[in-house]
Every structure is written in structure tokens, then in C-alpha cells.
Amino acid sequence: MDTRGHGGLKITNSLRFKIFLGFTVLAAVLLLILNIYPVRMMRRQLVEAKESEMRSNVAALSAALESSSLMDYDTASSAISIMDIGRDQRVLVTDGEGRVIYDNLKFSDVIGKTVLFPEVIEALYGRDVFRSVYDGRAFSHRATCAVMRDGLVVGSVYAYQYDLESARLLSGTKSNIARISFAVTAATALFVLVFTTSLRRRFDRVLEGVAQIRGGNYEYRINMESEDELGVIAAEFDQMSDQLTKTEETRRQFVSDASHELKTPLASIKLLCDSILQTENIKVDDVREFLGDIRDEIDRLTRISEGLLYLSRLDSGEASEGECDLTQLVNRAAELLKAYADEFEVKIISSLPPSAYIRGSSDMAYQAVFNLMQNAVKYNRKGGSVHVTLKEGEDRWLLHVADTGIGIKEEELGRIFDRFYRVDKMRSRETGGTGLGLSIVGRCLDALGGHVEVSSTYGEGSCFTAYFPMSERKAGDIS
Ligand SMILES: Nc1ncnc2c1ncn2[C@@H]1O[C@H](COP(=O)(O)OP(=O)(O)O)[C@@H](O)[C@H]1O
Ligand SMILES: [Mg+2]
Incomplete structure (x- = not known):
């Protein structure tokens, strides 16, 4: 037998099965309680009502007999006739030996005979008794009371009722509750079925999305219009797919x-x-x-x-650890670029503090500084200049590299940090550019925990500003 549902999931492991089982067990327990408890309560109330009625009847009859001087048929009969004891009850009166002296049955065959019902015996021992037995079809209630005279038991009163009406009431209620329970169970099962089916369908949509993306179809979107948890997951998933599409596109572009x-x-x-x-x-x-x-x-x-x-x-997320002095790095780059700048007749003018400590790898920081300064020389004009300044911010150092060069058009600014992107391929090629310099600058600053900004006026020059996180160490701390 196949016990596996969607995607190789074992049916007993499925959420649908668990929800269904959970609801069913809950409903079953609730209905069981509902079926047992009220019926018990009702039965007890019925019996209690009967008990008090029958007890007071036998007690009243016994009191009537106690107050009259005689204990015979007529006395009992006249006492009963004014007492309104239900015709549905059998009433016996016995003497002290258990011999019947009165029976309310018209053609009684027990008068004069000794009845040794347990209840009668107990009454003759002076105990008032009430007992009720339910056999599933009817109640049998029995009540007895002793008749006392001068502190001695001289007889007993016994009442018996075969109570079909209470039993009918009880079983009616029972079957009503059972009917309601059945209807509730059916409704619950139906509801759970509909609910879990819709839930399953929606899960399947998410699963389908996952399968599609796993299969390489990055264009696939779940597009679930719902604001519940599953909707949120689907929306998050679609956003992840958007991101994946972008990454994949960037990767493809990069490879090409x-x-x-x-x-x-x-x-x-x-x-x-x-x-x-x-x-x-x-x-x-x-x-x-x-x-x-x-x-x-x-x-x-x-x-x-x-x-x-x-x-x-x-x-690949190489860590940028340690710390370094930006002033030193700028000076080193300026020295290295001096011959190159002279060739272009470009002056490098720097105004730097004695030291500017930043957090992070010196190699990464140097790559950023060098590439920015090299570009400022490379994309300059003859006789132009490059101004390099280092300013202290609140918790970071700001490196400005401003040139008097060709500048960058507004529409190009957004792309110059892309890999291999060059505004003027010929010029970049002639000067040995690869189009990777600014991408390296951007990624280095990311790794260092800073960032880079650019402003430019086409034909007049550009200014790149790099933000480096400042090191805890101040100038005086280092020897
Ligand atoms: N200071 C600058 N002034 C004008 N254009 C610049 C400047 N720096 C970079 N660019 C433009 O941005 C492009 C990308 O720079 P980069 O990534 O360093 O590549 P390249 O190898 O061409 O220098 C350059 O080709 C150039 O067109
Ligand atoms: Mg460059």
C-alpha cells in the first residue's frame, strides 16, 4: 500500500494528517465527556427527586400509622387515600414480623403473607432505606420506613415503583446528545477536511515554488495573495527568488x-x-x-x-582584520604614482594629519586608496592636479580624492563601480585599465565596514569620498 503523499512525504508525517488526528482526538474527548457527564447528572437528579418524593411518602404514611392506635388494613387504606400517593407505586404495610397487612394492589395475593424483601428487613431493624436500580430500560425505586410505637418497631411501610418515564426521559436525552455529537463530529470532520485540503493546496504551491527554483527556473513566482503565515512565507520566497534572479543575472553578465x-x-x-x-x-x-x-x-x-x-x-568573505594608518598608505600610494603622474604632468597635492588609524586590513585599505588615486591621475588632463585630503569624522576617517580631470556624466555614475565597466573603453585601454579598479574599491570598503561615494561635474573633475571606520587607537597610542 502506498503510504506516501506529496513529494515522498509519509502520510502519517504530513501536517494534514496531524491536524486531522489532533482535531479528531480533541472532538472525540470532548464528545465523550459531553455524552457521559450530563447524562450522569441527569440520572442523579432524577433519582434524587424520586428519593425525596418516596421517602417523604413512606415517612408520612408511617407517621399516620404511628399516630393511630390500630395497625390494620383500613387504617392504612384511609391514610393512603388522603395522602395522594401516586397510583404508579406499589405500597405495602407490614407488621413487626414482616407480615403484609396492607397492599394498594386491588387483587393482592400477599396480604397475610410474610415478605422478606431486604428493604423490609432493614426497615424492621429500624433503618429507613431508599434504593434505586436502573437496568437500562427502567428504574426500580424502593423506599421503606419503620413504623415505631413506644420506641419499638411495630411494622414497616414499603413503596416500590417501576419507573419507565424517568428512564425514557434519560434515554431520550442520551440519544439526543448522541445525535448532536454525531452531527458535531461530522461537521468537525468536514471542516477539518476542507481546511486541511485548502492548507495542503497552499503548501503545495509553496513546495512547487521551491521545486521550480531548485530546478533552475528562477523566473517562477508563487504569487500567493494572502496575509497569513503561509502568505508571508510565499512573499518572502518570491523576494528571495527576485534576489536570486538578480544574482544569477549578475553572475551571467560577469562570466560573459x-x-x-x-x-x-x-x-x-x-x-x-x-x-x-x-x-x-x-x-x-x-x-x-x-x-x-x-x-x-x-x-x-x-x-x-x-x-x-x-x-x-x-x-568569498575574506576577513578584514587588524588596523592601519591611512596617512601612511596615502603617502605610499603617492610615492608609487609619482612617476606616473609626472608622465601625465599631473600634480598630487595631499593634506594629511600626522596619522589616521582605521580598523581593518592594511592591504584592503591600500587597494582602495591606490585605485582611487590612480584613477584621479589617469582620468585627469595635462597640467591638472589631484587633491588628497583626510578628514576626521565622528567615528570614521573621510578620504577625499578630488581631481581636475574629465569628470563623469551623471548617467554613468551609477555604473562605474560595476565590474569591467568603463566609460571610455579606448582611453581606459590605452592607460592599461581593466575596469575592475572601482569594483575592488567598493568591495574593499564593504569588507572594511565603510563605503564610497562619488560626485562629479562632467568636464571639470570628480571627487571620490571613501569612509573608513576609525580605530579605537589614537595617534598618541602608537610609537
Ligand atoms: N577620477 C575619475 N574621473 C573620471 N572618470 C573616472 C574616474 N575614476 C573612474 N572613472 C571612470 O570609471 C571607470 C571605471 O574605473 P575603474 O574601475 O578604476 O576602471 P579602469 O581600469 O578603467 O580605471 C573608468 O574606466 C572611468 O571611465
Ligand atoms: Mg582604475
């Missing part, structure tokens, strides 16, 4: 960009090699020139692969 970027220098190298190989009697000087070009392309490939490797290290 990266292969393209690697292909270009490789194609150039191949072309240069072919030129050397296919030109007969090629001059040594030409070969040298071509080889120089080939080396440039190889350098470029090296820079791209280094940049990609560095980014992948940052992407």
Missing part, C-alpha cells in the same frame, strides 16, 4: 564580460604572432616591436586575472 575581456588580449596576441609567422623575411626590429606589444597584452591579462582573483577573495 570576463570571457570577453580575456578574449580581446588573447586575440591580439594571436594576431601579432600570426603577423610574425606569416611575414617572410621579417626584420628583427619589427619582431621586437611585435613582441613588445605581445608583452603589453600579457601584462594586461595578468592585471585582469589578478584583479579577478582579488575580487573573488573579497567575494
Whole structure:
């Protein structure tokens, strides 16, 4: 037999089954209590009412007999006739030996005979008794009372009723409750079935979403219009799918960009090699020139692969630990860029505090500082300048790198931090750019717990501001 439901889930493990079982058990327990308790209460009340009625009847009859001087049929008969004892009851009066002296049955065959009912015997011992027995069809009530004279038992009064009416009342109530219980059970089962079916259907939709995404269909959305918990899960899931689609798109774009970027220098190298190989009697000087070009392309490939490797290290969440001095890093970068800046006739002017300690890896901070300063030189104009300043914020250091260069158009600002993105591919290529510099800056600052902003006026220059979290250590703490 197949006991497995959706997605290989064992039916007994399914939420639907558990809810169904839970409700059913709860309903069963409640109905059981409902079926037992009120019926018991009712039975007790019926019997109690009967007991008090019958006890007072036999007591009254016994009192009437006690007050009269005689204990015979007529006395008992006249006492009973004024007492309104129900015709549905059998009443016997016995003398002290248990001999019947009165029976309210018309054609009695027990008068003069000794009756040794247990209740009568007990009454003759002076105890008033009431007993009620229910056999499922009718009640049998028995009440007795002793008749006393001068402190001695001289007889007993015995009343007996075969009570069908109370029994009918009881069983009527019982079957009514059972009917109601059955209806409630059926309604509950129906409700639970409808409820769990709808719940199951909605779970299936979420499950389908999970399966689709797992299968690589990132476009799939659950689109459940509901505000309950399942709706919230579905909405969260759809948002996660949106994010996944974006990530997947970025990844695809990145792979395609990266292969393209690697292909270009490789194609150039191949072309240069072919030129050397296919030109007969090629001059040594030409070969040298071509080889120089080939080396440039190889350098470029090296820079791209280094940049990609560095980014992948940052992407894999490499921790940025330790602390470093930004002033030192800026000075080091300025020194390294000096020859490059001179070549472009660009002046680097820095105004720095004696020290500016930040939290995080010195290598990451240096990558950020160097790339920003290199860009400021690279995308400058002849005779231009780069101003590097370090300002102390509340709990961070602000590095401003302002240039007097070509600037960036407003619409390009949003994209320059994308991998491989370059505003002017030719210029970037000529200057050895890979389009990875600013992505590295952005990711390094993320890892350091800071961020970077840019403002630019096209044709006038740009200003990059990087925020670095300040280290606890102040200038004086370090020797
Ligand atoms: N200071 C700047 N002034 C003008 N344009 C800039 C500046 N810095 C970056 N850019 C633009 O942003 C692009 C991306 O920069 P980056 O990621 O460092 O790549 P690249 O390798 O081209 O320098 C550059 O190609 C350039 O077009
Ligand atoms: Mg750059």
C-alpha cells in the first residue's frame, strides 16, 4: 500500500494528517465527556427527586400509622387515600414480623403473607432505606420506613415503583446528545477536511515554488495573495527568488564580460604572432616591436586575472582584520604614482594629519586608496592636479580624492563601480585599465565596514569620498 503523499512525504508525517488526528482526538474527548457527564447528572437528579418524593411518602404514611392506635388494613387504606400517593407505586404495610397487612394492589395475593424483601428487613431493624436500580430500560425505586410505637418497631411501610418515564426521559436525552455529537463530529470532520485540503493546496504551491527554483527556473513566482503565515512565507520566497534572479543575472553578465575581456588580449596576441609567422623575411626590429606589444597584452591579462582573483577573495568573505594608518598608505600610494603622474604632468597635492588609524586590513585599505588615486591621475588632463585630503569624522576617517580631470556624466555614475565597466573603453585601454579598479574599491570598503561615494561635474573633475571606520587607537597610542 502506498503510504506516501506529496513529494515522498509519509502520510502519517504530513501536517494534514496531524491536524486531522489532533482535531479528531480533541472532538472525540470532548464528545465523550459531553455524552457521559450530563447524562450522569441527569440520572442523579432524577433519582434524587424520586428519593425525596418516596421517602417523604413512606415517612408520612408511617407517621399516620404511628399516630393511630390500630395497625390494620383500613387504617392504612384511609391514610393512603388522603395522602395522594401516586397510583404508579406499589405500597405495602407490614407488621413487626414482616407480615403484609396492607397492599394498594386491588387483587393482592400477599396480604397475610410474610415478605422478606431486604428493604423490609432493614426497615424492621429500624433503618429507613431508599434504593434505586436502573437496568437500562427502567428504574426500580424502593423506599421503606419503620413504623415505631413506644420506641419499638411495630411494622414497616414499603413503596416500590417501576419507573419507565424517568428512564425514557434519560434515554431520550442520551440519544439526543448522541445525535448532536454525531452531527458535531461530522461537521468537525468536514471542516477539518476542507481546511486541511485548502492548507495542503497552499503548501503545495509553496513546495512547487521551491521545486521550480531548485530546478533552475528562477523566473517562477508563487504569487500567493494572502496575509497569513503561509502568505508571508510565499512573499518572502518570491523576494528571495527576485534576489536570486538578480544574482544569477549578475553572475551571467560577469562570466560573459570576463570571457570577453580575456578574449580581446588573447586575440591580439594571436594576431601579432600570426603577423610574425606569416611575414617572410621579417626584420628583427619589427619582431621586437611585435613582441613588445605581445608583452603589453600579457601584462594586461595578468592585471585582469589578478584583479579577478582579488575580487573573488573579497567575494568569498575574506576577513578584514587588524588596523592601519591611512596617512601612511596615502603617502605610499603617492610615492608609487609619482612617476606616473609626472608622465601625465599631473600634480598630487595631499593634506594629511600626522596619522589616521582605521580598523581593518592594511592591504584592503591600500587597494582602495591606490585605485582611487590612480584613477584621479589617469582620468585627469595635462597640467591638472589631484587633491588628497583626510578628514576626521565622528567615528570614521573621510578620504577625499578630488581631481581636475574629465569628470563623469551623471548617467554613468551609477555604473562605474560595476565590474569591467568603463566609460571610455579606448582611453581606459590605452592607460592599461581593466575596469575592475572601482569594483575592488567598493568591495574593499564593504569588507572594511565603510563605503564610497562619488560626485562629479562632467568636464571639470570628480571627487571620490571613501569612509573608513576609525580605530579605537589614537595617534598618541602608537610609537
Ligand atoms: N577620477 C575619475 N574621473 C573620471 N572618470 C573616472 C574616474 N575614476 C573612474 N572613472 C571612470 O570609471 C571607470 C571605471 O574605473 P575603474 O574601475 O578604476 O576602471 P579602469 O581600469 O578603467 O580605471 C573608468 O574606466 C572611468 O571611465
Ligand atoms: Mg582604475
